[in-house]
Amino acid sequence: MTESPPRSTYRVRLEAELPAAGRIANALDETAGPQALSVSYFDLGNGFFEVSALYAGRPDENTLQALVDRAADGDRVSPLLIGVLPDENWITVSQGQRRPVRAGRFLVHGSHDRDKIVRTRYTIEIDADQAFGTAHHATTRGCLIALDELAKWGRPDLILDVGTGTGVLAIAAALAFDRPAIATDNDPVAVRIAKENAAKAGVAQKVHVFVANGLSHPSLRRLRPDLVVANILARPLYDLAPAMARTVEPGGYVLLSGITGAQAQATAARYGSLGFSLEKRILLDGWAVLLLGRRKASVLFD
Template sequence: MTAASAAAKSRSSKHCNPTRRGLFPAGMTTWKLTFACKRAEADIFTGDVPELADFDPPPVVMTSEPDESKPDDWQLDVYTEEHPPQALIEAVSALLPSAKGAHTLVELADEDWVTLSQAGLDPVEAGRFFVHTAADAELLPPGRIGLQIEAGLAFGTGQHATTTGCLLTLDALDFVPENVLDLGTGTAILALAAAKTWPGAKGTASDIDPVAIKVSRENVEINGVKIGEAAGEIALYVADGLEEAALAARGPFDLVVANILAGPLIEMAPSIAAALAPGGTLVLAGLLAGQAEAVEAAYRNCGVAPVSRTVIGEWPTLRLLKA
């Protein structure tokens, strides 16, 4: 496999979440172990994976959706500094029953794979937003809102349809929010979009993953937005849903954006609805077209009614309004 093809594989990556956060320095040989899997199996690897925690040196695990027209078919890539031991192969295989142990293993040439994955991302235009890496900063069109997001350790580079759908929905909003929550922020891309669109708003971004918040902090600083709790700033929290007291105290919010998955969105419907101010707007994504009705029903039962959908392929973004 060439370096170019390896970088291209990461373009559709939804989760790039290194297990135990290991990263490989440039100039060393790397091994790549690849499995075909299902989306539900790939989601296991979006956080810490206890089954892989004891391997030393730790592997880097990346999940991707190679073909958005097949939303249930995903790919898992495991990168290791040395030839992967059989115990690691067996541990990963046990978590991917659909693969039935089938995998490929290649030795990669000396490369800085984080840099390569970033270089493989093309800019994304979504309404007034222009999402780009540092390498493409000079391509920002006049009058557009630039969002510099590097590929790396968390979900949300603008490449995936769910993120693009959220950006398009934010772009179409016809009111000026004062208190915004980006729940499950990933890279803080949506919190940044809100902060740059409505610079007077108080922003909050939370994620269950501490690494996502670390990445978010870096992105907020890169994009010239202040980190803090005042209007015009973004406060960052490591939190599981809305259970964190400090996060809950930031509400009620007149705009909540949650790009997660259908299951958690349904499970958290009561708490998300409670955090939303009367008349507030809710933007939900991360669900498949066939899951939209169930998600809408869960929120309708909590007093939050569907208003519109933005659909990109199999991925709808829902806009809802609290009575």
């Protein structure tokens, strides 16, 4: 019997300045043609960031170049480099590129840095995997900064994380607030990964994860969380606004990200028309995090 040749993994690399690097990384991560196994970007220390994407087969260079050009929007970007990796665990390769990320009091790291980290209440181990959310992207990092700030003001009774990915934000909320968190995703793989990460963080009893699309699941209709976190994309955030208004009663908050700085005003206006007011905006690398409240009191939570 003839053995099949080992399957190779391809790595696509380029360099760009912020915020173009963030836009390109997000575009590569979101597109289904070609679908990346993993996307990351990190600081090279010279004003440029390297964007790296891994693929199970050789991607079409022209398709990728067009995608990068649209995301760069005229900003300076180095030429695309496409290379083949040896037959090895691509997740391990991706993890090795990722350094620990500090976001407020939170420190998010991969298992490859476990022995180098001094663990605290705000330390979270998240590996690069088949779900979004390692805090290297500005949207996740911005949400962590916002959660850290909220934890200094008070504690919600119940947190809902919509589109949880790796579960990092639900885990962070459970750790910071010492309160239960419901986490949902429409991808069963992400739900499995989030459960594993919650167990690894020691909050499996506080973080409850299940498959759901948006806020339509019957179990979610009965919930009245006073903090909803949604780090997804501008279009679904826009579409979810009426359901958010029904779910979050006066006194509660929504923390939204996955939107660019240019999209922030329209998103805030959409939620403002449904009874929310903008409490805080964080801008990182061209991405926005919005905290909006439905409240009458002058303090956060009780």
